[in-house]
Amino acid sequence: MENASFDVIVVGGGNAALCAALSAREQGAAVLVLERAPVEKRGGNSAFTGGGFRMVHHGAADIRNIVPDLTDEEIARTDFGQYTAEDYLDDLGRITQYYIDPDLAETIVRNSTDTVHWVRGRGVRFVPNYGRQAFNVNGRFRFFGGVVICANGGGRGLMEQLYKATEKHGIAVRYGAQAKALLRGPAGIEGVRILVNGVEEVIRSRAVVLACGGFEANREMRTRYLGPGWDMAKVRGTRYNTGDGINMALEIGAQSYGQWSGCHSVAWERYAPDFGEVELPHSSYRHSYPFGIMVNADGGRFVDEGADFRNYTYAKYGRVVLQQPGSFAWQVFDQQVKHLLREEYKLRGATKVQGNTLEELADRMQDVHPRQFIETVREYNAAVKRDVPFDPNVRDGRGTAGLAVNKTNWANTLEVPPFEAYSVGCGITFTFGGLKIDTATHVLDVEDRPIPGLYAAGELVGGLFYFNYPGSTGLMAGSVFGCIAGREGARHARGAQSAAA
Ligand SMILES: Cc1cc2nc3c(=O)[nH]c(=O)nc-3n(C[C@H](O)[C@H](O)[C@H](O)COP(=O)(O)OP(=O)(O)OC[C@H]3O[C@@H](n4cnc5c(N)ncnc54)[C@H](O)[C@@H]3O)c2cc1C
Incomplete structure (x- = not known):
């Protein structure tokens, strides 16, 4: 025709x-x-x-x-x-x-x-x-x-x-x-x-x-x-x-x-649907990682969460998550930064666990090596440069020192309960x-x-x-x-x- x-x-x-x-x-x-x-x-x-x-x-x-x-x-x-x-x-x-x-x-x-x-x-x-x-x-x-x-x-x-x-x-x-x-x-x-x-x-x-x-x-x-x-x-x-x-x-x-x-790919709700839903375009965003840490199934950190402003790192970290064992990770925060988390973290559908102690949290992050996770947080907390003030608006230089994977900015200790962890996978945006x-x-x-x-x-x-x-x-x-x-x-x-x- x-x-x-x-x-x-x-x-x-x-x-x-x-x-x-x-x-x-x-x-x-x-x-x-x-x-x-x-x-x-x-x-x-x-x-x-x-x-x-x-x-x-x-x-x-x-x-x-x-x-x-x-x-x-x-x-x-x-x-x-x-x-x-x-x-x-x-x-x-x-x-x-x-x-x-x-x-x-x-x-x-x-x-x-x-x-x-x-x-x-x-x-x-x-x-x-x-x-x-x-x-x-x-x-x-x-x-x-x-x-x-x-x-x-x-x-x-x-x-x-x-x-x-x-x-x-x-x-x-x-x-x-x-x-x-x-x-x-x-x-x-x-x-x-x-x-x-x-x-x-x-x-x-x-x-x-x-x-x-x-x-x-x-x-x-x-x-x-x-x-x-x-x-x-x-x-x-x-x-x-x-x-x-x-x-x-x-x-x-x-x-x-x-x-x-x-491709452009991000840390994304682990159990999100296969394709986006235009009626709920933002519900699976997990972009607040610069204020916490990300750990993999082995319980270790694998990336500098604070290497730069989120605008300059988010599009490459999806691939990094995909490359982890089982292609997933957990983002972990405490109450000191909770107010900085984007609103999507509060929406229904987020794979989230909470614990009053790190042990309780580790127990609930079922697919993460619990002892190694606790050891990772302990080492991370000890490495934070506490004397540098935290400021989310600038590259504040509040990093860690002496870790195999250091965090460059926005490193807050994880010590004020309840602790929260969100499970993420890889979401692809475009090629x-x-x-x-x-x-x-x-x-x-x-x-x-x-x-x-x-x-x-x-x-x-x-x-x-x-x-x-x-x-x-x-x-x-x-x-x-x-x-x-x-x-x-x-x-x-x-x-x-x-x-x-
Ligand atoms: C969740 C999300 C958030 C984003 N946020 C931002 C942001 O805030 N700012 C920003 O700059 N970028 C953002 N991006 C990236 C941005 O979406 C893209 O860079 C931009 O929209 C691409 O525009 P486009 O017109 O090339 O493609 P699209 O908007 O994807 O349009 C492609 C069109 O082609 C149609 N099509 C495909 N195949 C055929 C065919 N064979 N025949 C006819 N039609 C066809 C599709 O139906 C679609 O309408 C985001 C992307 C996503 C997924």
Whole structure:
């Protein structure tokens, strides 16, 4: 079956896709969005996010430009810090061990603030993320870790507004439409073959933007590319990102790029469901480990829980948990830090045990070597630099000395009962390997030549993240490259149309 034709088809229904669709439409293109999910599950991983955007800013005045209803009182009691282009580039380099494609990094950073303004212009409201990115110390909030703003209503709020804008601008969206293959003719891309309710259709277009995510929800690809054990990871977000866009492009000669064996993965509720539930997107988060210790089945610590702010370590510690015996760990806290635990720790569904003594706690953490666990806590307590004051807002240097695995910051002793332990496994967020693009988002072939009419944005772009990821860069990168891809796709379609006339 063959359908009407469009200037630009956007494959995917998340943040990168809708930014591409809106930007193409603004260039006058006739746009179709193909979303594999049904309408009630639309929005991909973007809908699961906290809505955080990592952007360049120079303090309160820049934040107020994005959040105009910020009051003078809020400004007075907040230290937003600043996050310069140099800070951002340094973080992207340092966190990815300097493997990030420098041109793509530069494109994200230099376009970050303007793109947030552009997204805002499409109806998305932003607010400072006081709850997740700042701590209140002595009556003053201080933002740590480079991220200040998030979309009002989190990822669901973001996607709701972007879908509203899509509707307002007359962009067609087909739900339950799975793109299966790209059509390529002598002059370049000619459309997409899709599957709807088991029936194949062909839809013609002059350009295609691929924005349909990585392969984190595909067990088979996970195990093939990330390695043994990854079949057991829980998927934090959508079940629909199974690598289709990457595979379709590789089939017509696109170049694979980036760290195919790498992914973003976190410590996650051990008995979470296999896939995320968009109605409860945050219930399985276990991000407060910098304030306690993590132990494995042998009863020992295995990682520096306080190596850096959570934003700079959380995305690589899921893999570390997966690599422990039995692929699980326990996060242990006492009453001194309980008030710092994120709200998800209090939700039903957390695998939690409590004890009035460490012995009682050890007894309840049934799959952990009890004597070794108690010995680990004893050694850890003795190694804490008690003379250094604790401050969750800065890298406080309150570490441990002399342990095989030292803790660098936020080391509090575990001595005020009742003690609490939470069991965690590995939750995968998204994969790092994907397609090679240039800074205009053309998908490149193996000789680095653009495939005419093919563009990509979002999680399926390779070359951005290696080994680790600075929190809240995913939405930012998706919006930056999505905007560019839509604009470039529309221009290409216009050119192709004039050539044909
Ligand atoms: C729990 C969680 C919290 C997160 N928090 C943040 C945060 O606060 N800030 C941040 O920057 N990042 C965050 N991330 C990462 C972020 O979600 C991603 O980087 C970003 O959303 C990727 O956007 P995307 O548009 O590329 O992909 P997605 O939003 O995943 O969209 C992909 C879309 O493609 C569709 N699709 C897949 N295959 C096909 C096909 N064959 N045909 C048609 N459609 C298809 C899917 O249904 C989906 O709609 C978080 C991720 C998770 C899971």
